[in-house]
Amino acid sequence: MRTERPEHLSDDGDRSARRAVTVFPVLVLLAGALGLLFPGGFTGWSESVPYLLGVVMFCMGITMSPEDFRGVAKRPWAVALGLVAHYVIMPGLGWAVAHLLDLPPQLAAGVILVGCAPSGTASNVVTYLARGDVALSVSVATVSTLVAPLVTPPLTLLLAGEYLPVDAGSMVTDILKTVLLPVLAGLAVRLLAGRYVERVLPALPWLSAMTISVIVAVVVAGSADAIKSAAAMVFLAVVLHNGLGLALGYGAGRLGRLGEPASRAMAFEVGMQNSGLAASLATAHFSPLAALPAAVFSVWHNVSGAVTAAWLSRRGR
Numbered sequence: 001m002r003t004e005r006p007e008h009l010s011d012d013g014d015r016s017a018r019r020a021v022t023v024f025p026v027l028v029l030l031a032g033a034l035g036l037l038f039p040g041g042f043t044g045w046s047e048s049v050p051y052l053l054g055v056v057m058f059c060m061g062i063t064m065s066p067e068d069f070r071g072v073a074k075r076p077w078a079v080a081l082g083l084v085a086h087y088v089i090m091p092g093l094g095w096a097v098a099h100l101l102d103l104p105p106q107l108a109a110g111v112i113l114v115g116c117a118p119s120g121t122a123s124n125v126v127t128y129l130a131r132g133d134v135a136l137s138v139s140v141a142t143v144s145t146l147v148a149p150l151v152t153p154p155l156t157l158l159l160a161g162e163y164l165p166v167d168a169g170s171m172v173t174d175i176l177k178t179v180l181l182p183v184l185a186g187l188a189v190r191l192l193a194g195r196y197v198e199r200v201l202p203a204l205p206w207l208s209a210m211t212i213s214v215i216v217a218v219v220v221a222g223s224a225d226a227i228k229s230a231a232a233m234v235f236l237a238v239v240l241h242n243g244l245g246l247a248l249g250y251g252a253g254r255l256g257r258l259g260e261p262a263s264r265a266m267a268f269e270v271g272m273q274n275s276g277l278a279a280s281l282a283t284a285h286f287s288p289l290a291a292l293p294a295a296v297f298s299v300w301h302n303v304s305g306a307v308t309a310a311w312l313s314r315r316g317r
Helices: 011-037 046-063 066-074 076-100 105-116 123-129 134-146 148-160 168-192 194-222 224-255 260-271 275-285 289-316
Strands: none
Touching: 011 194, 011 224, 011 289, 046 168, 046 194, 046 275, 066 076, 066 134, 076 105, 076 134, 076 148, 076 224, 076 260, 105 148, 105 224, 105 275, 105 289, 123 134, 123 260, 123 289, 134 148, 134 168, 134 260, 148 168, 148 275, 168 194, 168 275, 194 224, 194 275, 194 289, 224 260, 224 289, 260 289, 275 289
């Protein structure tokens, strides 16, 4: 759910970003309730989830610019630290939480898959609201998304393979089709038609939010029968996973001596995941039940991110 360049937001843009981050969890929560109460209304929709995710990633690509990639070249150490922290801390935490709570195989694989996903699409906006280093946040999010086809499948195979069979090769193909190609297509549109794209940028966060909400509704509807018995356990797993990710991400920035603003960016780049991708992959490769942790994460990480950003912002003052 990236917006216009956060570092350039005006007062109106600031208010728009805050509204997007505040309203997004509400939309996702309502969508989940709709899927739970009326699961029959989403019968047969699961095949559309990868295409819906492609829309979200295309919107992300449109918000990118060459400056994002120049930022990587300017600060390779900080970006590399963020990338390693993201793909070490969250997958490891997913595995540890699954073992600690002794989750059933489907849910354990789903939690681990969330941890192996790239950075969340709202992380740069939340970093901005926390008065963090937005340039670093955008760079880490960009690189983590681009390398996801090479990193997410083998990590999932390594950590979730003990719970369920993982077809890493097929997963690579799916990530290429639903993440990398749409992002590159969006970037190409931005480069070729930047003047026209600028006019629609403010609407993109809302399009992404609505699309992710539909994904959550479909995922919840697919596992509606199992949610009542598993909801409490899944929620606990998600809270632990996300909370520890935020804390350890911030700690990694401090240990790396990146400074306070960059450490705040690290917290959100590590703790916030592309749960839409995790839900899509879980639905395609495991089961609708395995996608439930991703659906809950979609709501919770935006709530916790907004609250943490507000606290850090006030502390910064």
